[in-house]
Amino acid sequence: MKFWYWILFLVLAPLYSLANPVDDKHIQVELLSEVSSVKAGEPFWVGLRLEPDDHWHTYWKNPGDSGAAPKVKWTLPEGTQAGDIFWPAPHRIPVSHLVNLGYDGEVLLPIQISPPASLASDQFNMTANLSWLVCKEICIPGSAELKLDLPVSANSPEKDSRWTKKFAKTRGQLPETLPTASQLFQTDNGFRLQIDIPQQLQLNKGDQLWYFPVDNGLIEHATAQPWARDAGKLSIQLESSPYFTELQTSYEGLLLLNEKAYQLSTPATVATPEQIAQFTPIDTTVTPEKPATTLWLIGLLAFAGGLLLNLMPCVLPVLSLKALSLVQHGQSQKAQQRMHGLSYTVGVVLSFVLIAGVLLALRAGGEQIGWGFQLQSPLFIALLVYLLFALGLSLSGLFNVGSSWMGFGDSLSQKSGYTGSFFTGVLAVLVASPCTAPFMGTALGYAITQSASTALIIFALLGLGMALPFLLLSFIPGWLRFLPKPGAWMETFKQLMAFPLYATALWLLWVLGRQVGVNGMTAALGGLILLTLALWLISGNTNRWRKIGFIAALLASLGMLTLPVFKPTSVNLSNSSSTATTNGVAIEAYSPQKLQTLRDQQKPVFVNLTADWCITCLVNEQVALNQPEVQQVFKDNGITYLKGDWTNRDDAITRLLNEHDRSGVPLYLFYAAGKQAEVLPQILTPDLVINALKTK
Template sequence: MKNWILSLAMLAGLLLSSLLSSTPTYALDTAVESNDGQFLPVETAYRMTPRIDGDELLMQWDIADGYYLYGHRFKASVVAGGQPHKLALKLPQGKHKQDEYFGDVEVYYHQVIARLPLPDGGPFTLKLSSQGCADAGLCYPPNHRLYRVDSASGSVMRIDAPDAVVTDSAPAPAESGRASAPVEVFSLQQLLAMAALAFAGGLILNLMPCVFPVLALKAISLLESSDSTAGERRMHGLVYTAGVVCSFMLVAGVLVVLRASGQELGWGYQLQSPWFVAALVYLFFLMGLSFSGVIELGAGLAGVGQGLVEKGGLSGSFFTGVLAVVVASPCTAPFMGASLGFALTQPMAIALTVFLALALGMATPFLLLSIVPGLGRLLPRPGNWMVTLKEVMAFPMYLTGIWLLWVLGRQAGINAAMLVLIGCLLIAVAVYFWKRPVRWQRGLALVASLGAVFVLTTTSPLSEPVPVLSAARDDGSAFPLTADGDALRYSPDRLASLRSDGGPVFLNVTADWCITCKANEKVALGTDTIKNAMAAQHIRYMKADWTNRDAEVSRLLARYKRSGVPLYVFFPGDGKAEVVLPQLLSKEKVLTAFQAGQGS
């Protein structure tokens, strides 16, 4: 009776542990590379003091020696009339610097004072953003501060909440002075447009190959309840939707909070954790055994898994929704990139709204089948053929487990993959002896299952991912790849160098665990048509690999407002505008981008 509760708790733990796994911040990544543990906290390195001076708000940053702030990373937003208005600050002349990541920029040492015209009216909320680095090599993530400004009393008070939403009657500050830039107003129409894109992305996510095994779960669940009442089917659809929505809200909430703390995260980043990938291998192996009829999950030993669905109860529908979100993490459907990239740069409420639209889009097909009588009647009557269907659907489960094992080998090495295979063997031993009536045999099954957990949680190969083996060389030359043609390993310096010589460059931001990325390489980038086109137009092919955590690749994605991979950018060269390609590629789309870039 309580097995399904334990199962849901364990699966929720899998989701939460993947989100809270040790993902280093932008600053920590760079600090490790600099081999210097004496860096100051960001609030100490950059002390900001605001004050009102006449009709202007002055913001003075006192910068510690050896540290600097980027001029172009200063941003100010004032909440007025219920909407945030992004404004350009008035800044003094800075010092020119050739930066590794941003090129030719202005920076400020020691002290800088920014000015902002005060609006007429009552108090308002001001959000300030800045970013800086240390000369020794550490770069901090963007720092955000909120202030409550009352020009009448002359007070400026810092607000502790990172994303407070305040509605004011004060109008937006008018543009004044040459330093002011056009105001970018966040509108309800923009939010609705992004939510619509997310909803469409959620719909398409059901068709992506990474979600295919869950489609089998949903289909069998519907078929088994096809002779139930309309009210029961409707309840199953609503509970499944609740499972999808709750899981997405959990992922989104933790993701937004961690990003606000400075961590470089994006959609699907939990698959950068070898532990999470190994846990998914176990999960799909267990579900494959269940679909094959080897075990009946839902009692005792392997309560996490398909047993919840096979019970046909509401818990099974909820679990199916949760599992759909878990296995969808390697995939990025069309429209998802722009909408999620937008969401992860917004306050919590707006981000959750976009993720809610994504969740509802993913849940809609199953929900419609369960609540629309006409669609439900299209399903065939239950019969013995369902047993055959379930057994056939075991093979996608095994195939998914094999693919995840390959990803694990790429992430953490062959030793880690071998240990997880040993864990799967221990699971098989546990399953075999658990069905035996003799007590000592059940005890052996328990020992084997604990051994599988031990392999997953305590082995060092899973804790220290090895660098991903790649056919791209570090010396700047191209080396033949098995499927992708010639590629250069991405680095900001190498990309800047290639662009500076005026030649075209095609950048592929990918990951081994991204099924969408691999499909695009198979149908487009790895074909002779694209290889020949690159050779004919002298296009250099560069790869940025996000299989494991990589701060440089995370910053690259953030620069293009993407929450995850894939990302494809074509730089035509000779100063022409870059072309960002869609997330689902075809040969025609890539060739069109080449032509558009060369002709721009």
């Protein structure tokens, strides 16, 4: 029996020398030869075969938003030359908010080997030291030493029949050279790629068209690439990468049309105003369609986020106003209760829709902004301080602006009461803008990437969720019996509820001071004194002189906001080289370049995107991030802490938010060494952060 084993070994041994697969974690790699022997001086083809497991992928030479391309180092007989890898056409691989470029199935990377004119040995020995990255939700680096020994023959080698189909299939996937002129123009809002359309390039409406540059720092891969054709030219609008620094003279890339790839070598230049004026108009509002189920899911997240927004600390002062309203309306007619609930709901929903409209309009104009953008304006912050302080003074009894504004009292007409409920909803949305509730970030990030109609629907659902508790109480009278009956206690409760408003105004003054410095904060305090004087003059019995004094003091108060000191002058941490320290842990300023450098060095990084006006951010830092046990994990695991301050506008931070489908802060990202970002929840606890940061 052993005799047959030896016979089988002698038959299979030559074949084994031609095929040496290596099984690694979630991938099989192999070095193949298209020929069964080698002739001196005659080039031949080999191929690096990579076959990842189902739902895993490898990368093209430009991996896209993350990842790394396979690399190979050769050990060959003396005088032998190995050519570059010929890359088959990749495809887009969406992974969460990112888009990678690569292969999610078996791929063969062909390379031409050129042996010298004479070979001293009768055996041609090759060794390929291959390294790769294979990814799913996580990425696993790997490497292998692949050896292949081929006999040397005096005759032209024959092709190995086992691999003929694989090499033929790969050649069919290699991009064709597009024999036509092309030009890449840099503009203020990205790039415009123009290509003369050749005959073999048939373009039809609805075709999938993508441009993949070889340079990884040129464009954003996850954004849409709207295109148009006119007068024999194809024009593609491209968004620049946040890592783009300097325009090169030319770029290599692929044009992918319905899975068919064409190779381009494109000169690049900065577009002149005259050239821009001649560009073919492109509808840049077109975005890739997403499944209807996704929209329903996002709508549900928006609704849930709005509902949870009522529990955020920045909304608590306005909840006091609604509490007073509920106490009074608990004894009114059912129809009145429902109208108050509907008025409040309309105020909330319309406010969200209005903010969405402004945000979308500014983004369409090229502005890098997101949720809470209005709080990046010192003037808006100052006006909000005035409003909250004035409402607090009213609750304290200094003056009466109309009890319907507070949602209590029945001395005014029904119309005034409903108007009061409406504006209570408006105020609730204004003071809610510093907060981002759970689920809300995902919904808003999705909304700002969609069409205007879809975005407005999502914002409206967010508002409906926020208004739901008050609306339910107004439509279910039975629940109102749990509220106390009106009485003298209401006046005391009303005055007590003024203090959360004063506290909120104080916090916003601190935010203002961080934005514009002590001079701006002092000017705002002076404006509050004048506002208080104006309200005192108009309270009680008024005569002509008190009315004149009221107008003068009010105008002077508003005039304080026109002073130059309300222009942002503070230096954000993200724009400076300063380093803060908390419990011995250095907190460095975030920048895209700093993050990329640390990731290239395979170092773990934690990124905290925050703002002084974001209460959720400040609470998370005090409750979780600044705790000694959390800081100790940073030290023990060598994690670099980067902090991006979005208090004032910062386009680099906005781009990072957009990359993770978020439109506002907070955003917490943890990059384990060599891995993609893990997005932490928006509400943090020490245990949650510790579990996320501990290296696996």
